[in-house]
Amino acid sequence: MKDQITGHKSRIDEIRLLIFRVMDVRFGVDMETIAEMCEPDQAKARKIDAVHIHDMLRFDVKRVDYRSPKVLIVKDGTGRLGVMIDQPETINFSVKLEDILLPPSLLKLVTPGSPIWGFVLKKSEVVMMLDPFKLLLLPSGNKKFGKPVSDHGCGTANAV
Amino acid sequence: MEGKLKSDLVLEEIERLGGRSKAISVEEEFRRLVIFTLKGDFYAFFGDAVKEIMPLEKIAFVPGCPDFIMGIINVRGDIESVLNIHRLIGLEDHPGDKDTRIVIAEKNGVRSGVLVDSVEDVIETPASLIKPPLSTLDKTIREFMVGGERLYRDHYVSILDVGKLFNTLAPDTPNP
Numbered sequence: 001m002k003d004q005i006t007g008h009k010s011r012i013d014e015i016r017l018l019i020f021r022v023m024d025v026r027f028g029v030d031m032e033t034i035a036e037m038c039e040p041d042q043a044k045a046r047k048i049d050a051v052h053i054h055d056m057l058r059f060d061v062k063r064v065d066y067r068s069p070k071v072l073i074v075k076d077g078t079g080r081l082g083v084m085i086d087q088p089e090t091i092n093f094s095v096k097l098e099d100i101l102l103p104p105s106l107l108k109l110v111t112p113g114s115p116i117w118g119f120v121l122k123k124s125e126v127v128m129m130l131d132p133f134k135l136l137l138l139p140s141g142n143k144k145f146g147k148p149v150s151d152h153g154c155g156t157a158n159a160v
Numbered sequence: 161m162e163g164k165l166k167s168d169l170v171l172e173e174i175e176r177l178g179g180r181s182k183a184i185s186v187e188e189e190f191r192r193l194v195i196f197t198l199k200g201d202f203y204a205f206f207g208d209a210v211k212e213i214m215p216l217e218k219i220a221f222v223p224g225c226p227d228f229i230m231g232i233i234n235v236r237g238d239i240e241s242v243l244n245i246h247r248l249i250g251l252e253d254h255p256g257d258k259d260t261r262i263v264i265a266e267k268n269g270v271r272s273g274v275l276v277d278s279v280e281d282v283i284e285t286p287a288s289l290i291k292p293p294l295s296t297l298d299k300t301i302r303e304f305m306v307g308g309e310r311l312y313r314d315h316y317v318s319i320l321d322v323g324k325l326f327n328t329l330a331p332d333t334p335n336p
Contacts, residue, residue, distance in 0.1 A: 058225070104272065115224070
Protein backbone atom coordinates (compact mmCIF):
# COMPACT_ATOMS: atom_id res chain seq x y z
CA MET A 1 0.00 0.00 0.00
CA LYS A 2 2.77 2.37 0.85
CA ASP A 3 4.30 1.89 -2.59
CA GLN A 4 1.19 3.25 -4.22
CA ILE A 5 2.04 6.59 -2.69
CA THR A 6 5.80 6.58 -2.83
CA GLY A 7 5.75 5.23 -6.37
CA HIS A 8 3.83 8.28 -7.51
CA LYS A 9 6.10 10.93 -9.00
CA SER A 10 5.44 13.89 -6.80
CA ARG A 11 7.52 16.63 -5.30
CA ILE A 12 5.50 16.37 -2.11
CA ASP A 13 7.66 14.56 0.41
CA GLU A 14 5.60 15.20 3.49
CA ILE A 15 2.47 16.91 4.70
CA ARG A 16 1.83 18.76 7.90
CA LEU A 17 -1.23 17.91 9.90
CA LEU A 18 -3.47 19.53 12.41
CA ILE A 19 -4.50 16.70 14.73
CA PHE A 20 -7.70 16.86 16.75
CA ARG A 21 -10.18 14.50 18.39
CA VAL A 22 -13.90 14.05 18.19
CA MET A 23 -14.96 11.68 20.95
CA ASP A 24 -12.26 8.99 20.92
CA VAL A 25 -11.44 9.33 17.25
CA ARG A 26 -8.27 11.17 16.28
CA PHE A 27 -8.30 13.00 12.95
CA GLY A 28 -5.56 14.71 10.95
CA VAL A 29 -6.19 17.47 8.42
CA ASP A 30 -3.60 18.74 5.97
CA MET A 31 -2.80 22.25 7.20
CA GLU A 32 -2.56 23.52 3.63
CA THR A 33 -6.32 23.02 3.29
CA ILE A 34 -7.05 25.28 6.28
CA ALA A 35 -7.25 29.06 6.12
CA GLU A 36 -7.63 29.57 9.85
CA MET A 37 -9.02 28.17 13.08
CA CYS A 38 -11.39 30.18 15.24
CA GLU A 39 -13.89 29.95 18.08
CA PRO A 40 -17.46 28.89 17.18
CA ASP A 41 -18.80 32.27 18.36
CA GLN A 42 -16.46 34.11 16.03
CA ALA A 43 -17.45 31.84 13.15
CA LYS A 44 -21.10 32.47 13.88
CA ALA A 45 -20.56 36.25 13.95
CA ARG A 46 -18.81 36.04 10.61
CA LYS A 47 -21.68 33.95 9.22
CA ILE A 48 -19.41 31.04 8.42
CA ASP A 49 -21.34 27.88 7.66
CA ALA A 50 -19.62 25.28 9.86
CA VAL A 51 -20.64 21.63 9.63
CA HIS A 52 -20.17 19.14 12.44
CA ILE A 53 -18.17 16.06 11.50
CA HIS A 54 -20.72 13.75 13.11
CA ASP A 55 -23.46 15.26 10.91
CA MET A 56 -21.58 14.07 7.86
CA LEU A 57 -20.01 10.81 9.07
CA ARG A 58 -21.67 8.08 11.10
CA PHE A 59 -20.23 7.63 14.59
CA ASP A 60 -20.67 4.45 16.56
CA VAL A 61 -22.24 6.22 19.53
CA LYS A 62 -25.69 7.61 20.19
CA ARG A 63 -24.41 10.97 21.34
CA VAL A 64 -21.39 12.96 20.19
CA ASP A 65 -20.18 15.59 22.64
CA TYR A 66 -17.83 18.43 21.73
CA ARG A 67 -15.75 19.48 24.72
CA SER A 68 -13.49 22.13 23.26
CA PRO A 69 -14.94 23.01 19.87
CA LYS A 70 -13.17 25.08 17.25
CA VAL A 71 -14.02 25.90 13.67
CA LEU A 72 -11.61 25.18 10.85
CA ILE A 73 -12.22 27.57 7.97
CA VAL A 74 -11.24 25.75 4.82
CA LYS A 75 -9.14 27.32 2.15
CA ASP A 76 -11.74 27.29 -0.61
CA GLY A 77 -11.33 30.90 -1.68
CA THR A 78 -14.59 32.11 -0.15
CA GLY A 79 -13.67 31.91 3.53
CA ARG A 80 -17.30 30.96 4.20
CA LEU A 81 -17.05 27.23 4.78
CA GLY A 82 -15.95 25.64 8.00
CA VAL A 83 -15.74 22.34 9.82
CA MET A 84 -16.53 22.12 13.52
CA ILE A 85 -13.81 20.10 15.22
CA ASP A 86 -13.01 19.29 18.83
CA GLN A 87 -9.95 19.14 21.05
CA PRO A 88 -7.17 20.27 18.70
CA GLU A 89 -4.03 18.73 20.14
CA THR A 90 -1.14 19.02 17.69
CA ILE A 91 -0.31 21.43 14.91
CA ASN A 92 2.36 21.04 12.25
CA PHE A 93 2.63 17.31 12.81
CA SER A 94 4.89 16.28 9.96
CA VAL A 95 4.14 13.02 8.12
CA LYS A 96 6.27 11.55 5.36
CA LEU A 97 4.32 10.22 2.42
CA GLU A 98 5.72 6.73 2.87
CA ASP A 99 4.25 6.67 6.38
CA ILE A 100 0.70 7.25 5.14
CA LEU A 101 -1.28 4.02 4.97
CA LEU A 102 -4.03 3.74 2.39
CA PRO A 103 -7.43 2.34 3.40
CA PRO A 104 -7.62 -1.48 3.38
CA SER A 105 -9.22 -3.03 0.30
CA LEU A 106 -12.62 -3.87 1.83
CA LEU A 107 -12.91 -0.45 3.45
CA LYS A 108 -12.17 1.21 0.13
CA LEU A 109 -14.89 -0.83 -1.56
CA VAL A 110 -17.60 -0.15 1.03
CA THR A 111 -16.85 3.56 1.50
CA PRO A 112 -16.15 4.95 -1.96
CA GLY A 113 -15.63 8.71 -1.85
CA SER A 114 -15.01 8.72 1.90
CA PRO A 115 -13.37 11.91 3.20
CA ILE A 116 -11.12 9.63 5.28
CA TRP A 117 -8.48 8.92 2.69
CA GLY A 118 -5.64 7.42 4.70
CA PHE A 119 -4.22 6.60 8.09
CA VAL A 120 -1.12 7.50 10.07
CA LEU A 121 0.18 5.80 13.17
CA LYS A 122 1.19 8.27 15.86
CA LYS A 123 2.75 6.45 18.80
CA SER A 124 0.75 3.37 17.72
CA GLU A 125 -2.51 5.40 17.84
CA VAL A 126 -4.37 5.61 14.53
CA VAL A 127 -4.91 9.06 13.06
CA MET A 128 -7.61 9.28 10.37
CA MET A 129 -6.58 11.55 7.50
CA LEU A 130 -9.57 13.76 6.78
CA ASP A 131 -10.07 15.75 3.58
CA PRO A 132 -12.28 18.70 4.58
CA PHE A 133 -13.29 19.42 0.99
CA LYS A 134 -14.62 15.89 0.50
CA LEU A 135 -16.37 16.15 3.88
CA LEU A 136 -18.15 19.35 2.86
CA LEU A 137 -19.31 17.76 -0.38
CA LEU A 138 -21.15 15.00 1.48
CA PRO A 139 -24.89 15.17 2.04
CA SER A 140 -25.69 15.70 5.71
CA GLY A 141 -28.49 14.70 8.06
CA ASN A 142 -30.37 11.53 7.25
CA LYS A 143 -28.08 10.72 4.36
CA LYS A 144 -24.93 10.84 6.44
CA PHE A 145 -22.03 8.79 5.19
CA GLY A 146 -21.95 5.23 6.48
CA LYS A 147 -25.37 5.42 8.08
CA PRO A 148 -26.38 1.87 8.93
CA VAL A 149 -29.26 0.51 6.94
CA SER A 150 -30.47 -1.30 10.03
CA ASP A 151 -30.34 1.61 12.45
CA HIS A 152 -31.67 4.92 11.30
CA GLY A 153 -31.81 6.21 14.85
CA CYS A 154 -28.05 6.13 15.34
CA GLY A 155 -25.93 9.26 15.28
CA THR A 156 -28.04 11.54 17.43
CA ALA A 157 -25.69 14.20 18.61
CA ASN A 158 -25.50 16.89 21.17
CA ALA A 159 -22.97 19.29 19.85
CA VAL A 160 -22.06 22.73 21.06
CA MET B 161 -3.91 -79.28 -5.74
CA GLU B 162 -6.60 -77.64 -7.74
CA GLY B 163 -6.92 -73.98 -8.43
CA LYS B 164 -4.81 -71.25 -6.92
CA LEU B 165 -2.91 -71.45 -3.71
CA LYS B 166 -4.46 -69.66 -0.83
CA SER B 167 -1.34 -67.56 -0.45
CA ASP B 168 -1.71 -66.42 -4.04
CA LEU B 169 -5.35 -65.58 -3.45
CA VAL B 170 -4.41 -63.62 -0.35
CA LEU B 171 -1.71 -61.77 -2.27
CA GLU B 172 -4.14 -61.00 -5.07
CA GLU B 173 -6.64 -59.68 -2.59
CA ILE B 174 -4.01 -57.52 -0.88
CA GLU B 175 -2.94 -56.10 -4.24
CA ARG B 176 -6.55 -55.45 -5.18
CA LEU B 177 -7.20 -53.65 -1.90
CA GLY B 178 -3.92 -51.78 -2.15
CA GLY B 179 -4.71 -50.68 -5.65
CA ARG B 180 -8.10 -49.46 -4.57
CA SER B 181 -6.71 -47.49 -1.64
CA LYS B 182 -4.11 -45.91 -3.91
CA ALA B 183 -6.81 -44.96 -6.35
CA ILE B 184 -8.80 -43.37 -3.53
CA SER B 185 -5.85 -41.42 -2.20
CA VAL B 186 -5.05 -40.04 -5.63
CA GLU B 187 -8.59 -39.10 -6.48
CA GLU B 188 -9.81 -37.84 -3.11
CA GLU B 189 -9.65 -34.09 -2.76
CA PHE B 190 -8.82 -32.71 0.65
CA ARG B 191 -9.78 -29.24 1.85
CA ARG B 192 -8.37 -27.36 4.81
CA LEU B 193 -10.97 -25.82 7.10
CA VAL B 194 -10.46 -23.16 9.75
CA ILE B 195 -13.23 -23.89 12.23
CA PHE B 196 -14.53 -21.09 14.46
CA THR B 197 -17.54 -20.32 16.63
CA LEU B 198 -20.14 -17.57 16.66
CA LYS B 199 -22.55 -17.58 19.60
CA GLY B 200 -21.97 -21.26 20.24
CA ASP B 201 -22.46 -22.40 16.65
CA PHE B 202 -19.65 -23.79 14.52
CA TYR B 203 -18.59 -22.24 11.23
CA ALA B 204 -15.57 -22.54 8.97
CA PHE B 205 -13.68 -20.81 6.20
CA PHE B 206 -11.68 -22.74 3.64
CA GLY B 207 -8.04 -22.56 4.66
CA ASP B 208 -6.83 -21.13 1.38
CA ALA B 209 -8.75 -17.92 2.13
CA VAL B 210 -7.29 -17.52 5.62
CA LYS B 211 -4.00 -15.65 5.83
CA GLU B 212 -3.57 -15.21 9.55
CA ILE B 213 -5.29 -15.70 12.89
CA MET B 214 -4.71 -12.96 15.44
CA PRO B 215 -5.71 -12.35 19.03
CA LEU B 216 -8.19 -9.56 19.66
CA GLU B 217 -6.56 -6.17 19.84
CA LYS B 218 -7.67 -2.57 19.93
CA ILE B 219 -9.98 -1.84 17.01
CA ALA B 220 -10.02 1.82 15.97
CA PHE B 221 -13.49 2.89 14.86
CA VAL B 222 -13.56 4.63 11.47
CA PRO B 223 -16.35 7.24 11.24
CA GLY B 224 -18.49 6.97 8.15
CA CYS B 225 -18.16 3.19 7.84
CA PRO B 226 -21.20 0.93 7.52
CA ASP B 227 -22.06 -0.70 10.83
CA PHE B 228 -20.77 -4.12 9.74
CA ILE B 229 -17.24 -2.68 9.70
CA MET B 230 -15.98 -2.51 13.28
CA GLY B 231 -12.96 -0.45 12.38
CA ILE B 232 -9.30 -0.99 11.67
CA ILE B 233 -6.38 -2.65 13.40
CA ASN B 234 -2.66 -2.13 13.20
CA VAL B 235 -1.02 -5.31 11.91
CA ARG B 236 2.73 -4.88 12.20
CA GLY B 237 2.65 -1.34 10.86
CA ASP B 238 -0.04 -1.97 8.27
CA ILE B 239 -3.79 -1.48 8.49
CA GLU B 240 -6.55 -4.09 8.16
CA SER B 241 -10.29 -3.60 8.40
CA VAL B 242 -12.30 -5.75 10.83
CA LEU B 243 -15.67 -7.13 9.79
CA ASN B 244 -18.50 -7.70 12.25
CA ILE B 245 -19.78 -11.02 10.91
CA HIS B 246 -22.31 -11.26 13.76
CA ARG B 247 -24.31 -8.36 12.32
CA LEU B 248 -24.15 -9.84 8.85
CA ILE B 249 -25.73 -13.11 9.86
CA GLY B 250 -28.18 -11.65 12.33
CA LEU B 251 -26.44 -12.47 15.62
CA GLU B 252 -25.94 -10.26 18.65
CA ASP B 253 -22.57 -8.50 18.90
CA HIS B 254 -19.85 -10.36 20.74
CA PRO B 255 -18.27 -8.33 23.55
CA GLY B 256 -14.86 -9.93 23.04
CA ASP B 257 -12.90 -12.04 25.52
CA LYS B 258 -9.68 -14.05 25.78
CA ASP B 259 -10.90 -16.53 23.16
CA THR B 260 -11.90 -13.90 20.59
CA ARG B 261 -9.84 -13.94 17.42
CA ILE B 262 -9.50 -11.86 14.28
CA VAL B 263 -9.24 -14.09 11.23
CA ILE B 264 -7.51 -12.26 8.39
CA ALA B 265 -9.17 -13.52 5.21
CA GLU B 266 -8.53 -12.72 1.57
CA LYS B 267 -10.38 -13.56 -1.62
CA ASN B 268 -10.28 -12.10 -5.12
CA GLY B 269 -7.86 -9.39 -4.03
CA VAL B 270 -10.07 -8.18 -1.17
CA ARG B 271 -8.77 -8.64 2.34
CA SER B 272 -10.21 -8.04 5.79
CA GLY B 273 -10.15 -9.25 9.33
CA VAL B 274 -13.24 -11.08 10.56
CA LEU B 275 -14.04 -11.06 14.28
CA VAL B 276 -14.99 -14.53 15.58
CA ASP B 277 -15.79 -15.73 19.10
CA SER B 278 -13.07 -18.40 19.03
CA VAL B 279 -11.01 -20.43 16.60
CA GLU B 280 -11.52 -24.11 17.45
CA ASP B 281 -9.35 -25.99 15.00
CA VAL B 282 -7.68 -26.18 11.63
CA ILE B 283 -8.37 -29.52 9.95
CA GLU B 284 -7.86 -31.28 6.63
CA THR B 285 -11.03 -32.95 5.46
CA PRO B 286 -11.91 -35.04 2.41
CA ALA B 287 -14.14 -32.98 0.15
CA SER B 288 -16.56 -35.91 0.09
CA LEU B 289 -17.33 -35.35 3.76
CA ILE B 290 -18.65 -31.87 3.07
CA LYS B 291 -22.39 -32.33 2.86
CA PRO B 292 -25.06 -30.03 1.45
CA PRO B 293 -26.36 -27.45 3.93
CA LEU B 294 -29.34 -28.21 6.12
CA SER B 295 -32.53 -26.80 4.71
CA THR B 296 -33.45 -25.66 8.23
CA LEU B 297 -30.54 -23.22 8.33
CA ASP B 298 -31.26 -19.52 8.46
CA LYS B 299 -31.58 -18.02 4.97
CA THR B 300 -29.06 -15.25 5.78
CA ILE B 301 -26.44 -17.80 6.71
CA ARG B 302 -27.15 -19.97 3.69
CA GLU B 303 -26.55 -16.90 1.53
CA PHE B 304 -22.87 -16.88 2.53
CA MET B 305 -22.41 -20.64 2.56
CA VAL B 306 -20.21 -22.57 0.24
CA GLY B 307 -23.01 -25.06 0.08
CA GLY B 308 -21.42 -27.41 2.48
CA GLU B 309 -21.49 -28.68 6.00
CA ARG B 310 -19.28 -31.05 7.87
CA LEU B 311 -19.70 -32.77 11.18
CA TYR B 312 -16.98 -31.83 13.69
CA ARG B 313 -17.03 -33.06 17.29
CA ASP B 314 -20.75 -33.75 16.98
CA HIS B 315 -21.41 -30.21 15.77
CA TYR B 316 -22.58 -29.22 12.34
CA VAL B 317 -20.06 -26.80 10.83
CA SER B 318 -21.43 -24.33 8.31
CA ILE B 319 -18.74 -23.52 5.77
CA LEU B 320 -18.85 -19.86 4.77
CA ASP B 321 -17.47 -18.50 1.53
CA VAL B 322 -15.20 -15.50 2.11
CA GLY B 323 -15.65 -14.41 -1.51
CA LYS B 324 -19.46 -14.43 -1.23
CA LEU B 325 -19.22 -12.56 2.06
CA PHE B 326 -17.08 -9.77 0.61
CA ASN B 327 -19.12 -9.68 -2.57
CA THR B 328 -22.35 -9.18 -0.65
CA LEU B 329 -20.86 -6.25 1.23
CA ALA B 330 -19.24 -4.69 -1.78
CA PRO B 331 -20.89 -5.81 -5.01
CA ASP B 332 -17.99 -4.27 -6.94
CA THR B 333 -15.66 -6.90 -5.50
CA PRO B 334 -13.76 -8.45 -8.39
CA ASN B 335 -14.87 -11.97 -9.18
CA PRO B 336 -12.28 -14.58 -10.10
